[in-house]
Every structure is written in C-alpha cells, then in structure tokens.
Amino acid sequence: MAGPVPESFDPSVAWLDDFFALYYRTRPVNATFIGVHDYDHLLPDASEEGLARTAAAEEALLARLADLPDAPPGSPAALDRRLAAGHLLIGRWERDSGHGWRGNPCWYTGEAIFGPIALFLRPFAPLAERVAAAIARLRAVPTLLDGGRANLHRAPAAWIERAIDECDGALAFCRGGIDLLCEEVGDDAPQLREAADRAAAAFASFQAWLRDDLAPAATADYACGADALDLLIREGHCLTQDAEAIECYAVAEFARLEDELVAGAATFGAASPAEALARLADEHPSADGYLRRFGEVWEASEAFALERELITWPDYPLRYVPQPAWAREAAPHLYFLPYRAPAPFDRAPSVESLVPPLDPDLSPAEQENRLRAINDSVIKANHVVHHGGIGHQIQNWHAFRAASRIGRIAATDCALRIALFCGGTMAEGWACYATDLLAEAGFMTPLERYAQRHGRLRMAARAICDIRLHRGTFTLGEAAAFYRERVGMPAAAAHAEAVKNSMFPGAALIYLVGTDLITDLRRDLAAREGAAFDLRRFHDRFLSFGSIPVALIAAAMREESADVQP
Numbered sequence: 390m391a392g393p394v395p396e397s398f399d400p401s402v403a404w405l406d407d408f409f410a411l412y413y414r415t416r417p418v419n420a421t422f423i424g425v426h427d428y429d430h431l432l433p434d435a436s437e438e439g440l441a442r443t444a445a446a447e448e449a450l451l452a453r454l455a456d457l458p459d460a461p462p463g464s465p466a467a468l469d470r471r472l473a474a475g476h477l478l479i480g481r482w483e484r485d486s487g488h489g490w491r492g493n494p495c496w497y498t499g500e501a502i503f504g505p506i507a508l509f510l511r512p513f514a515p516l517a518e519r520v521a522a523a524i525a526r527l528r529a530v531p532t533l534l535d536g537g538r539a540n541l542h543r544a545p546a547a548w549i550e551r552a553i554d555e556c557d558g559a560l561a562f563c564r565g566g567i568d569l570l571c572e573e574v575g576d577d578a579p580q581l582r583e584a585a586d587r588a589a590a591a592f593a594s595f596q597a598w599l600r601d602d603l604a605p606a607a608t609a610d611y612a613c614g615a616d617a618l619d620l621l622i623r624e625g626h627c628l629t630q631d632a633e634a635i636e637c638y639a640v641a642e643f644a645r646l647e648d649e650l651v652a653g654a655a656t657f658g659a660a661s662p663a664e665a666l667a668r669l670a671d672e673h674p675s676a677d678g679y680l681r682r683f684g685e686v687w688e689a690s691e692a693f694a695l696e697r698e699l700i701t702w703p704d705y706p707l708r709y710v711p712q713p714a715w716a717r718e719a720a721p722h723l724y725f726l727p728y729r730a731p732a733p734f735d736r737a738p739s740v741e742s743l744v745p746p747l748d749p750d751l752s753p754a755e756q757e758n759r760l761r762a763i764n765d766s767v768i769k770a771n772h773v774v775h776h777g778g779i780g781h782q783i784q785n786w787h788a789f790r791a792a793s794r795i796g797r798i799a800a801t802d803c804a805l806r807i808a809l810f811c812g813g814t815m816a817e818g819w820a821c822y823a824t825d826l827l828a829e830a831g832f833m834t835p836l837e838r839y840a841q842r843h844g845r846l847r848m849a850a851r852a853i854c855d856i857r858l859h860r861g862t863f864t865l866g867e868a869a870a871f872y873r874e875r876v877g878m879p880a881a882a883a884h885a886e887a888v889k890n891s892m893f894p895g896a897a898l899i900y901l902v903g904t905d906l907i908t909d910l911r912r913d914l915a916a917r918e919g920a921a922f923d924l925r926r927f928h929d930r931f932l933s934f935g936s937i938p939v940a941l942i943a944a945a946m947r948e949e950s951a952d953v954q955p
Contacts, residue, residue, distance in 0.1 A: 401457050401466045405794060408450055408473045415443045418500050419803045421507040424734030426514065430525035432504045435490060435497065435536025444484055451477050463945065465792040472795045472811045472937060475624035479810055482617055487610070490536075492544050493892060494552035494599055495805060497537035499724060501530045501592070502559040503804035506723075509570065509715070513735045520570075520577045527563070527584035531591035538598060546607035547865055547888045549599050556596035558722025563589035566715040611891035612861040621895035625810040627938040628902070632856045635898055639852035642901070646846040647875075653839055663877050666840055673764035676756055679747055683709035683777075686769050690778045693832050700779060700928045705740070705786045707777045712743040720745070728776040729802040730816075733789045742777050766837050770844070774827050780820035787932035788815075796935020806893055812936035813896055818903015819932070819939075821848060825904070848900040850876045855890050855897035865891055906939040907931070914950050 413420040417428035434440070454474055460467035483489035490496050504526040508519040567585040571578040613621075618632045628635075650662040659665035674682040687707060695702055716725060728742045747756060774780055784800075791797050799812025807816060821844075827833065828841045854871055857863035863871070865887050872883035890897045910931075915922040930949075934942045 401460050401470050404450070404453060404457060405466070405469055405473065407453075408477075409794070411443075411446050411450065415446075416803075418504045418507060419801075419808050421504075422729075422732060422803045423798050423801050423808060424513065424732030424736075429508060429519075429522035432526055432529045432533045433500050435533050435540060437539065440484070440490065440540075444481075447477050447480055451481075463948075465794070468793050468937065468941065469795045471627075472793075472799075472809070475627070475811060476809055478624050479621060482620055486613060486617065487544070488613055488892070488894065490540055492541065493548050494537060494541055494544055494603065495548055495555060495892065497534055497541075498552045498555040498559065498592075498595070499804040501533050501588075502555065502562060502719075502723065504529070505588075506562065506716070506719075506725075507804075509713070510729065511732070511735070511737065511741070513732065513737075516574060517577065520574045520581055524577070524580050524584040527581075527588040530588035534591050534595040537595065541603060543606055543608050544603060545611050545865075545891065546604065546609065547611075547884075548892060549604050549607055551888060551892075553596055553599050553604075554722050556592045556599070558719040558725075559592040560589055560596075561718040561722065562716070563592065565718050569715040609864070611858055611865050613859045613894040615860045618856065618859045618894055621810065622898075625895060625938075626814050626899070626902070627811070627940045629940075632860060635852060635902060636856040636860075639849045639856070639898070639901055643846060643849040643853060643875075646842060646849060650839075650843060650846060653842070657836060657839065662843060665836070666843060666877075669766040669836060669840060670761035670764050672766070673760045674768070676747055676760065679760065679763075680709060680711065680744055682765070682768055683742070683744060683772055686765075686773045687778055690769075690773055690827065690832065693827065693830070694779055697830050698925045699826060699830060700783065700925055700932075702779075702783065703786050705782065707740045707742055707782050709744050709772070709777070710741050711746045716743070717746070724805060726802055727772065728781060730781060730785050730800055730807075731789075733785075733797045733801060736789070740777075740782065742772065744772075766840055769833070770824055770837065770841065774824045774832070775820045779827065780823045781816065783823075784816065784819045784932055784936070787929075788935040791933065791935025791937075793935045793937055796937040798936070800936035806896065809936075810896070811938055813899035814903035814906065814939040815934075815936045815942070816903075817899045818907055821845075821900050821904040822907045825908075845901075845904075847876055847878075848904065851886070851890065851897035852901045854887060855895065858887070858891050859894040903939050906943055910939075910943040910946060914946065917950055 413423075413425045413428060415433065417431040417433060420426070420428045434443075451474065454470065457470070460470060484491065486492070505523040508523045508526070513519075563585040567581060571582055574581055615632065622628050622630070622632060622635070654660065654662050654665045657665045657668065659668070687709070691702055694700055712720060712727070719725070727744060731737055731740045747759060751759065776782065781800075788800060789797055795809060795811065799807065799809035800816035801808040807813065824844070825841060828838045833841065850872060854863060854868040858865070858868050868887035868890060869880075869883045872878045872886050873880055876883075878886065911927060914927060930946065931942060934945070
C-alpha cells in the first residue's frame with residue numbers, strides 16, 4: 390500500500406470533488422437545500438437507466454478510492470474519504486434493499502413535492518428565477534411519479550399510508566398554495582398555475598395507484614435486518630458497539646429513568662409522571678403574545694449562555710415568523726419542519742423559524758387548547774434551545790465553517806431526512822446535550838428539568854424501538870405500543886414515531902448515543918485536565934469539527950488532550 394502523501398498533493402481532493410459533483414447531480418433537491426443551485430430545475434432521475442447510471446458511478450468512485458494513496462492521518466481529507474466511503478457503502482445496501490427507491494413510496498412523494506417547496510422556503514435568488522425553477526420541477530413531477538410506479542412492486546402498509554397522506558399535502562400545495570404564490574409572481578403566474586395543475590393531476594393519479602394497486606399487496610416487513618443495521622452503525626455513525634450492545638444499554642437506561650421519574654413525581658405533588666408533566670401546560674403565552682414569546686425566550690437563552698460562559702455565541706440571529714400562508718394547508722401532511730438547517734452555501738445573515746400560527750377562526754376553548762399544547766416549556770426546550778438557539782442553530786453555524794467538507798453539509802435537512810446519514814449523532818446528539826446543558830445550568834424551572842428527564846426516557850425508547858424494529862424483535866404495532874404504554878405518547882404520535890423509525894433504520898438511536906458520547910467526552914477531559922478544563926473552550930472546539938460522527942470527534946479530542954498533558 391502506498392504511504393501517506395502531503396495533503397496539498399493528496400489526489401483524494403479530486404476524488405472528493407467527484408463525489409460531491411455526483412451527489413449534487415443525482416440528488417438535485419438535496420442540492421437546493423444545501424445551497425448548490427446548479428440543479429434547481431431538476432428532480433431525481435428515477436428511470437431504470439438513470440438509477441443504473443447512478444449506481445455505476447457510485448461503484449466507480451468506490452473502486453477508485455481503493456487505489457488512492459493514504460491521506461495524512463487525522464487530516465480533513467482522510468476523514469472525508471472515510472465518511473464518503475461509508476455513504477457509498479450505505480447507498481449500495483439501500484438501493485438493493487426495500488428501504489430506498491425500490492420499496493419506499495415516500496421517497497417519490499417527498500422528492501416530488503419538496504422539489505418545488507424548497508425553492509420558496511428562503512429567498513436565495515430573485516423570485517422570478519425561483520419561479521422558473523419551480524415551473525420546471527412541477528412539470529417534471531409526472532415523470533418522477535411514473536418512475537415510482539415502475540420501481541415499486543411491494544411496500545410496507547404504513548409507508549403506503551404515509552405516502553397517500555403526503556399526496557394530500559402535495560395536492561393542497563399545488564392547488565391553494567400555488568394560488569397564493571401566484572398572487573406574488575406577476576407575469577409568470579399562468580405558467581406556474583399550468584405546471585402546478587399538471588403536477589396535481591400526477592399526484593392524484595399516483596395516490597389512486599398507491600391506494601388501489603400497491604396497498605392490496607402491502608407487506609408487514611419493516612426490518613432492515615441485523616447485518617444492515619450494524620453496517621449503518623459502523624459505516625455511518627462510526628461506532629465500535631453493535632446494535633445488540635446499544636440495545637442493552639438503552640434498555641438499562643430506560644428502566645433507570647422510569648424509576649427516577651416515578652419517584653420524582655411526588656416532588657411536584659403528583660401521583661404519576663403523567664400528572665406532573667400535565668402541569669406544564671398551565672404556563673403558556675396569551676394569544677396576543679404567542680409569536681412574541683418565541684423571540685423573547687431566544688434572547689433570554691443567548692444572554693444566559695453568554696453570562697455563564699457556556700459557549701461562544703456567534704452573531705447569527707434567528708427570527709420566529711408565521712408559517713407562510715401558502716404552506717399552511719399542506720404542512721400537516723408533509724415533513725414540513727418549523728426549523729430547518731440553513732443552507733450551508735447560501736450563508737444567509739439570519740435564519741427564519743416558521744411558527745404555525747394560531748387560527749383566528751378557532752373558538753376560545755380551541756385556542757386555549759392550542760396554547761396549552763405549545764406552552765412555555767415547549768417553546769423554551771424545543772423551539773428555542775434544541776432547535777433555534779444553542780442546539781441546532783449554533784451547531785450549524787460552526788458546521789458551515791468546518792475543515793471537513795462533509796461536516797459542512799451532512800446535517801442539512803432535506804426532503805425526508807438529513808443530507809448524509811453520518812451527520813446524525815452530532816446534529817441530534819448536540820441539540821439534546823445542549824438542552825440538558827441549559828437545564829443543568831439553571832435555565833429551566835424544576836418542572837421543566839423534570840420534563841427533560843422524561844425527554845431522555847423518549848430518547849432511550851427511540852433507541853430500543855429502532856433496534857428492535859430492524860432486528861425483527863418488534864413489529865410496527867409493538868413499537869407503537871411501547872411508545873404509547875411505556876412513554877405516554879398519544880396514540881397518533883406513537884404510531885407516527887414508529888413509522889418514522891421503520892423507514893430510517895439506525896436514525897432514532899442517534900439521540901441517546903450522540904448525547905451520551907458528548908457527556909462522556911466532557912467528563913473524561915474535565916477529569917484529565919483538572920483546573921485547566923474550560924467548558925466554553927471545550928464546546929467551541931467540539932463544534933468546530935462540523936456535522937461528523939461524535940465518535941470520531943471524541944477520539945480526536947481525547948488525542949489532542951493527551952498531547953498537551955505534561
């Protein structure tokens with residue numbers, strides 16, 4: 390094997406250039422979300438010939454990688470080669486499995502509808518340019534959905550049901566949503582309306598086909614299998630533990646948390662955890678102060694983190710704004726996130742989080758119930774700390790400046806999931822850790838801190854259900870029942886969570902595993918460095934690696950710490 394070469398001459402730079410060029414060309418909707426706009430007019434090529442070309446190109450990349458000389462150990466090039474190779478190996482499995490375009494109808498509905506939606510979520514270009522790209526993508530919807538008909542022969546029942554629901558969302562966007570957009574676009578409105586009508590007809594036809602032709606042959610097989618799950622854990626998350634070891638840990642942690650929560654309920658004069666948690670709904674904003682509360686809590690969280698020197702907070706503001714009118718009918722049926730990771734290459738000076746507005750037509754009682762559901766605790770822990778503040782928002786700012794090219798883009802939210810599987814333990818691990826960090830530092834009330842422990846119970850449950858579903862020891866119904874009966878989730882939410890777990894193996898364990906890898910690293914370095922340990926410096930350095938597996942960051946930081954010890 391050839392020895393290391395200087396990074397400045399490393400041919401893996403050219404290999405990585407080719408990797409990214411292929412990624413963006415074959416995943417044009419992802420490219421838009423990432424901020425690469427050369428393909429904004431395209432949808433993925435789901436034809437037999439197109440998919441075969443992609444597979445051949447990915448295999449050629451893997452073959453070339455084996456012939457490259459070693460990159461300098463620990464260099465960004467070496468790291469990116471490893472992560473890109475893992476992505477290609479996972480892609481090889483996925484295209485031969487039922488968890489990608491061969492077996493998941495949501496792959497088609499998600500790409501088809503978020504192709505045009507992605508163009509209207511942020512003003513990265515003049516409206517006329519984005520409308521022209523949207524017209525092209527809407528006109529391409531029938532071809533993509535025809536590819537779904539040709540490629541899908543069997544699919545799990547719950548995935549078909551979700552795809553049927555996504556068609557409802559797509560129809561809402563293509564009808565009422567486009568009508569509202571047409572009011573803004575001027576001379577291009579007739580072409581946009583015509584393209585949307587063509588797309589709507591295709592979604593309606595595809596929905597009927599899903600219901601009448603694919604659903605009768607639906608399967609109940611959701612498991613990817615133990616070998617595939619271990620591949621994802623090894624090549625995507627870069628963990629040394631296998632799924633069985635992670636499950637054992639999650640089960641023990643779940644039992645410990647159950648006991649802790651039962652004992653802790655009495656602290657709040659409650660007979661059960663459910664009764665204690667229900668009291669969080671009593672503290673909520675007024676209808677008049679609903680939207681304003683999000684920004685107030687965001688500012689308070691920034692001031693708190695800076696005062697306690699938890700992190701260097703960059704000048705990267707986030708504004709909470711009402712969800713666009715054109716999205717409101719469609720959003721409940723789609724993977725329409727209030728907070729989406731900003732496009733790494735658009736580099737917007739500020740970011741918007743889309744708050745679902747209060748419906749003015751609701752009765753006072755219905756409005757009160759809505760406000761109780763989005764109470765102060767939900768706003769603080771979920772919308773601000775986890776997503777819009779020290780969690781995802783600040784982590785994304787650092788990721789965009791990472792030395793790792795993969796680390797810059799991996800955690801970008803796309804049509805169905807993040808851009809690269811390997812970004813998961815960092816993105817969700819950090820956001821959950823950061824929420825615990827602010828709770829630990831005193832930003833949460835005692836009851837909110839108790840709710841954080843219940844949040845950790847949900848994290849452990851996700852890991853258990855993820856692994857048991859894909860090792861075949863849980864059915865989908867058993868996973869939903871576990872969420873419902875042991876975690877206390879409402880039936881609809883429990884079913885939706887189980888379906889999501891079934892669609893994306895290895896993606897639900899990242900919350901628990903990622904959080905605990907960060908906590909363990911902090912504890913170890915604090916013990917090793919003693920009085921020299923600085924919490925802000927630790928967090929800043931950790932985030933500087935970008936959206937790469939926490940296991941790799943932890944190894945690098947432990948090595949750095951060892952190098953500076955006397």
